[in-house]
Amino acid sequence: SQTIHQWPATLVQPVGSPLSLECTVEGTSNPNLYWYRQAAGRGLQLLFYSVGIGQISSEVPQNLSASRPQDRQFILSSKKLLLSDSGFYLCAWSLPDRDYNEQFFGPGTRLTVL
């Protein structure tokens, strides 16, 4: 069966510090991968998605970047965090090359920027 991991679970960082959040998927190959941000009391905003190694698409301009160095690894980064980067970050995956696109979510990372 497939599983998805995210770490860390919680993170408190000062403004201007770097960020690295990691997501890994097990039990499937060449998944589509997604990073979402969920602000308090808000819905999900798609930040980045990837259909393969090294292939990253950005949905919104922002202070963040993403990388996919391995097939089942997806990393969200920032060089300098802003207060507005605080939120709940969710990684998700879906099966590749399919018309329908049920997504499977990780447990999330709570990021607080002070």
Add this chain to the structure above:
Amino acid sequence: AQSVTQPDIHITVSEGASLELRCNYSYGATPYLFWYVQSPGQGLQLLLKYFSGDTLVQGIKGFEAEFKRSQSSFNLRKPSVHWSDAAEYFCAVGVRTNAGKSTFGDGTTLTVKP
């Protein structure tokens, strides 16, 4: 572009009462539709999905949803709510691309009164 509207930000129901959460979508073709549930501080879990065929779909935890093309709706229902159903519920419409992206509504928070 596709969009999803969940008109109710917050709903409160008594335990044992019936529940209906509304979802309206906008999409230029036959949609793929999903309902997800999120417990506080956790990732999202798929409740049910509609791709084609029977417009009444059954999901986990006793939930069902009905696709009504004429009304562009995909409302979620449960005949008798349990206290453990208290959570946030998200409706999503899938985009027919190989990236498997989905657009999510802003969510409805369900509170269950004893």
